[in-house]
Amino acid sequence: KAGVTQTPRYLIKTRGQQVTLSCSPISGHRSVSWYQQTPGQGLQFLFEYFSETQRNKGNFPGRFSGRQFSNSRSEMNVSTLELGDSALYLCASSFGGQSYNEQFFGPGTRLTVL
Amino acid sequence: GQQVMQIPQYQHVQEGEDFTTYCNSSTTLSNIQWYKQRPGGHPVFLIQLVKSGEVKKQKRLTFQFGEAKKNSSLHITATQTTDVGTYFCAAQGSGSRLTFGEGTQLTVNP
Numbered sequence: 751k752a753g754v755t756q757t758p759r760y761l762i763k764t765r766g767q768q769v770t771l772s773c774s775p776i777s778g779h780r781s782v783s784w785y786q787q788t789p790g791q792g793l794q795f796l797f798e799y800f801s802e803t804q805r806n807k808g809n810f811p812g813r814f815s816g817r818q819f820s821n822s823r824s825e826m827n828v829s830t831l832e833l834g835d836s837a838l839y840l841c842a843s844s845f846g847g848q849s850y851n852e853q854f855f856g857p858g859t860r861l862t863v864l
Numbered sequence: 865g866q867q868v869m870q871i872p873q874y875q876h877v878q879e880g881e882d883f884t885t886y887c888n889s890s891t892t893l894s895n896i897q898w899y900k901q902r903p904g905g906h907p908v909f910l911i912q913l914v915k916s917g918e919v920k921k922q923k924r925l926t927f928q929f930g931e932a933k934k935n936s937s938l939h940i941t942a943t944q945t946t947d948v949g950t951y952f953c954a955a956q957g958s959g960s961r962l963t964f965g966e967g968t969q970l971t972v973n974p
Contacts, residue, residue: 783962793907793952794929806961840906853954853962855906862971 752776754843754856762862768829771859775822775843782807782824783853784816785837796839798823802845812857836863866891866957870965871913878973883940885968887953896936897962898953907952910938943972 755774775782775821779852786798795808813848816826827834829846838860842853869888869891877883887896887905896913900909911920912938920927925938940947944947957963 785964790966793954793964795961795963798961808961842907852909852912853899853907855908857906 752802754841754854755838756841756856756859758859759857760860760862762864763831764864765831765833767831768827769831769861770825770827771839771841771861773824773826773841773843773856775824776854777840779843779845779854780822781844781846781851782818782822783842783844784826785840785842786810787858788836793840796826805821825838833863837862866955866963868953868955868965870953870961870968872968873966874969874971876971876973877943880942883943883947883970885938885951885953887936887938887955887957887965887972889934891914891934891957892908893933894956896929896956898936898938899952899954899964900949901926901952901967902949925932940970944974945972948972 758774781800783798785793787793796810797804798806799818802818813829818824838858840855840858842855844851844853869884897912897925898910900910901907911927917931918929924941928937950969952967953965954962
């Protein structure tokens with residue numbers, strides 16, 4: 751069974767630009783969550799999508815948005831990039847349901863904002 | 865929102881010593897999960913605890929969920945260099961999202 755894939759793996763952007771990251775979950779998984787990981791900040795929850803609907807949202811500004819397609823693939827978009835957006839962005843998929851099941855993480859996208 | 869405190873932030877041990885990381889919440893949790901992230905890698909699921917007072921073991925790893933379902937611990941007996949990494953707890957409150965602790969970074973000196 752293929753794992754969670756994320757593209758691109760590395761990205762360099764400049765301030766003010768926008769970026770779109772992609773996540774393909776494990777086949778059959780309907781929940782996709784996005785996290786931002788920075789040194790010293792741990793894993794910060796961005797949002798979760800389940801069956802194309804945003805089910806939960808973290809405390810990030812509106813510049814961070816996402817969506818999920820009918821095949822469960824998900825994208826997140828960051829507009830007007832800031833230096834502080836440099837981080838590892840991880841997505842995780844799971845079967846879904848009321849309680850969080852085991853989260854399967856992808857390898858992440860390393861975003862550097864110059 | 866829900867907050868999860870994890871201590872210690874760093875732990876350095878000699879190979880063969882034991883290691884424990886603790887996770888605490890001010891609210892009652894539905895369940896708690898533990899993950900391990902190797903340097904340069906991504907978090908990998910270790911276990912989920914659901915029941916009050918639950919204890920689960922995986923070889924040298926022992927996971928506990930507190931009686932009040934507000935705290936949890938991960939204990940590693942006789943650490944090995946392969947145990948190096950950051951250990952995260954991830955907690956879910958009632959009907960809320962999964963919240964990760966800040967992690968405990970474990971280094972093991974051979």
